[in-house]
Amino acid sequence: MNPDLAALAVHDLKNALGHLEAELVRLELNPQAQAARTARQHCVQLRQRFVHFLVLYGVESELKPHAQDESPLGLLAQLAEQSAYYGAQVPTAVVQQDLAPPFWFFDLRLVRLAMDAALDNAWRFAQSGVELSARVTDGYLVLTVDDDGPGLQNPQLHLGAVSDWSTGLGCQLGAAVARAHEHAGRFGRAELKNRPQGGARFELWLP
Amino acid sequence: MNFSAVYPDLQTLIIDDMQTQRTTLRGQLQQLQINKVDQATTAEEAIKYCKSKTYGLVLCDFNLNQKSDGQQLFEYLRDNQLLGKSCLFFMVTAENSYLSVASATEHKPDAYLLKPFTASDLSDRLNNLLEKNEALQTIEERLDRQDYAGAITHCDILVKMKSRWTMQALQIKAESLMHMGRYADAREVYAQVLAARSTVVWAQLGMAKAYKAESQFEQAKRVVQNIIDSKEGEKNIDAYDILAECLEATGDMEGAMYVMKDSAAVIPSARRQRLVAEAAYLNGDLETAKECYARLAKATSGSVNSLPQDILAQAQTLVDKGETQEAVQMLDAGMRKYPNDPAFQGVSLAVKSQALSKQGDAAGAQAALAKARGSLRRAKADFDTIALAKAEVLGGNAEAGLKLMSNVVSSDHENQRIKQLIGNVLRSTGHEDKVADIIDGATKQINSKVDEAKQLLRDGKYDESLEVIEKALRDYPDNTGVLLQAAQLNCLTLRLKKQMNFTISERVRSYLSRLEKLLPDSDRVAQMKVYFRDTTAMLNHQGSSKAP
Numbered sequence: 001m002n003p004d005l006a007a008l009a010v011h012d013l014k015n016a017l018g019h020l021e022a023e024l025v026r027l028e029l030n031p032q033a034q035a036a037r038t039a040r041q042h043c044v045q046l047r048q049r050f051v052h053f054l055v056l057y058g059v060e061s062e063l064k065p066h067a068q069d070e071s072p073l074g075l076l077a078q079l080a081e082q083s084a085y086y087g088a089q090v091p092t093a094v095v096q097q098d099l100a101p102p103f104w105f106f107d108l109r110l111v112r113l114a115m116d117a118a119l120d121n122a123w124r125f126a127q128s129g130v131e132l133s134a135r136v137t138d139g140y141l142v143l144t145v146d147d148d149g150p151g152l153q154n155p156q157l158h159l160g161a162v163s164d165w166s167t168g169l170g171c172q173l174g175a176a177v178a179r180a181h182e183h184a185g186r187f188g189r190a191e192l193k194n195r196p197q198g199g200a201r202f203e204l205w206l207p
Numbered sequence: 208m209n210f211s212a213v214y215p216d217l218q219t220l221i222i223d224d225m226q227t228q229r230t231t232l233r234g235q236l237q238q239l240q241i242n243k244v245d246q247a248t249t250a251e252e253a254i255k256y257c258k259s260k261t262y263g264l265v266l267c268d269f270n271l272n273q274k275s276d277g278q279q280l281f282e283y284l285r286d287n288q289l290l291g292k293s294c295l296f297f298m299v300t301a302e303n304s305y306l307s308v309a310s311a312t313e314h315k316p317d318a319y320l321l322k323p324f325t326a327s328d329l330s331d332r333l334n335n336l337l338e339k340n341e342a343l344q345t346i347e348e349r350l351d352r353q354d355y356a357g358a359i360t361h362c363d364i365l366v367k368m369k370s371r372w373t374m375q376a377l378q379i380k381a382e383s384l385m386h387m388g389r390y391a392d393a394r395e396v397y398a399q400v401l402a403a404r405s406t407v408v409w410a411q412l413g414m415a416k417a418y419k420a421e422s423q424f425e426q427a428k429r430v431v432q433n434i435i436d437s438k439e440g441e442k443n444i445d446a447y448d449i450l451a452e453c454l455e456a457t458g459d460m461e462g463a464m465y466v467m468k469d470s471a472a473v474i475p476s477a478r479r480q481r482l483v484a485e486a487a488y489l490n491g492d493l494e495t496a497k498e499c500y501a502r503l504a505k506a507t508s509g510s511v512n513s514l515p516q517d518i519l520a521q522a523q524t525l526v527d528k529g530e531t532q533e534a535v536q537m538l539d540a541g542m543r544k545y546p547n548d549p550a551f552q553g554v555s556l557a558v559k560s561q562a563l564s565k566q567g568d569a570a571g572a573q574a575a576l577a578k579a580r581g582s583l584r585r586a587k588a589d590f591d592t593i594a595l596a597k598a599e600v601l602g603g604n605a606e607a608g609l610k611l612m613s614n615v616v617s618s619d620h621e622n623q624r625i626k627q628l629i630g631n632v633l634r635s636t637g638h639e640d641k642v643a644d645i646i647d648g649a650t651k652q653i654n655s656k657v658d659e660a661k662q663l664l665r666d667g668k669y670d671e672s673l674e675v676i677e678k679a680l681r682d683y684p685d686n687t688g689v690l691l692q693a694a695q696l697n698c699l700t701l702r703l704k705k706q707m708n709f710t711i712s713e714r715v716r717s718y719l720s721r722l723e724k725l726l727p728d729s730d731r732v733a734q735m736k737v738y739f740r741d742t743t744a745m746l747n748h749q750g751s752s753k754a755p
Contacts, residue, residue, distance in 0.1 A: 069374040
């Protein structure tokens with residue numbers, strides 16, 4: 001992991017922890033169920049970001065995926081179900097289910113981490129909802145996270161160069177997870193782009 | 208799919224040495240309405256619980272902060288059949304140790320849970336596994352009845368449906384074909400999977416096993432070597448095992464030992480160290496055997512995986528190396544540790560007698576030997592009998608020792624390992640000139656009985672033929688070669704008499720079940736099972752077609 005990015009990510013995590021501490025202080029003075037729920041959601045998000053950081057920081061050169069046959073729809077359904085727990089303010093739905101293949105080979109743990117990071121970002125910007133879908137294009141499984149937020153101000157197709165998501169940790173994670181998946185000489189990739197109808201689209205392409 | 212309706216019935220065991228972690232897990236289970244929960248703080252406590260109850264779910268922390276880690280405990284519970292068939296075992300690990308824990312294991316648990324996790328994560332993993340169990344239930348029911356053809360039919364239905372469980376169905380189909388002895392058909396299924404995804408390790412392993420079963424050892428070796436060389440399979444212990452078996456089958460015992468050594472470096476488990484130590488001892492590489500047994504003793508000290516047999520094997524290695532003082536101390540300590548294990552006491556005394564003979568303490572050696580003799584019920588092809596035979600020879604009773612060794616070979620005359628061990632003993636005790644006599648003589652004696660039975664069958668004297676082979680089995684009940692021949696002669700008798708006979712078919716069944724215990728995972732036993740199934744199917748068909 002790039003040392004500058006690592007330092008930036010830790011700095012960002014430290015700040016988020018500071019915010020959480022402040023929330024807890026307020027809660028101590030004025031206990032309220034809603035405020036406790038929000039603090040808990042922030043705690044969950046912070047934990048997720050720590051996990052993302054550790055996944056990237058812990059590897060010396062590249063991630064080693066343990067790909068097995070998994071259900072793309074099963075994964076998306078689980079992601080959608082957890083939205084309330086993770087503090088999503090907008091509904092999350094799995095759409096175009098008939099396009100999803102019954103199974104695909106990928107590392108469920110790594111792909112889930114990448115999708116968690118993308119979802120976290122989508123929830124932050126979405127106006128009224130987030131949509132998840134899975135399809136097969138050119139021999140790749142494409143997992144998609146669509147939001148109806150303001151979209152990207154400066155869209156770039158390759159995630160490695162994008163640094164819009166706070167410290168860029170989420171982008172780097174998505175790109176690293178995608179790259180780690182290889183089949184018959186073809187590698188995965190992650191893309192972040194504007195949707196024609198408005199909003200942003202994250203795509204994880206897995207060979 | 209949600210299976211939360213079954214959660215309240217799920218008898219669950221939490222194994223964790225940390226009170227806070229146990230409380231957290233218990234709280235998460237309660238959120239899921241899983242309330243039938245027991246808690247164990249140590250491996251020993253967990254074993255007691257598993258002996259007294261049948262659990263549907265076990266949550267075990269990897270780091271038990273003790274002599275046994277979660278993986279060792281899991282393997283112990285599995286090896287001792289303390290986990291029911293439908294029990295789900297979840298290993299709880301920290302994020303940073305997940306990769307090392309998950310990649311370097313001999314048996315994988317049903318799932319890994321990475322700390323910290325939520326009740327919802329736990330529920331996701333449970334639902335996935337319960338959904339899979341439900342989808343494969345019909346197939347599993349057929350497998351339980353050993354109805355492989357029925358299982359294959361249902362696998363084909365799942366594959367045709369392009370189900371989420373297509374790969375599992377193909378895997379079970381190929382394994383069923385292997386059970387039926389249809390190795391070429393199994394290879395076709397594995398090839399189908401590998402055409403879709405060349406890196407699927409279970410399909411590569413299956414392909415290698417099918418080649419091995421067909422005695423195509425070079426092809427099998429090539430496939431497993433590919434696995435070991437790959438990113439996904441460099442720590443695949445099954446691949447090392449198949450490679451070692453192929454080398455052993457082609458007579459390269461030393462090569463097999465080096466492969467086992469590599470596998471123990473990949474997974475330094477107690478079981479691995481034990482296998483390498485045994486292979487080294489077998490090859491007469493006493494230095495390596497000594498090192499491995501010492502490592503094994505250190506790794507299992509105080510752990511659930513420590514075995515009394517390890518002390519005996521380690522002491523025998525030391526005696527063979529001439530380090531008798533250390534061996535005697537080790538045996539004395541072992542006898543104090545296992546005072547109520549008569550078999551252990553007997554073999555310990557046999558090995559101790561060897562050590563005392565080497566030290567020149569003839570009286571001590573004879574006293575130990577006299578007691579050791581009393582504990583041996585029947586000569587078998589095992590470590591215990593060989594230890595006693597060696598003690599006899601070193602104690603000056605060459606005739607008794609050589610007779611015992613001859614009996615050892617007769618007890619399992621096709622067992623190459625036993626023959627090699629007996630050869631080593633004869634060479635190291637100055638009886639090199641008797642290697643051919645003892646080994647070949649005993650082998651010839653058994654083979655002549657088998658040949659006599661075969662000749663009687665060819666002469667149409669079916670009952671006499673069976674009498675001869677049954678007599679050989681009564682003399683040497685664990686002789687796998689004779690058991691296989693007896694199964695075959697009984698099947699042939701059924702076929703030649705063209706009549707189903709309950710007594711004979713039950714007899715064959717009992718031989719096969721003994722063989723399965725003596726030679727687990729043996730291709731020859733699998734083939735004999737197929738032959739027996741074909742025999743009964745043929746006779747049942749004839750019987751039904753004759754009916755009016």
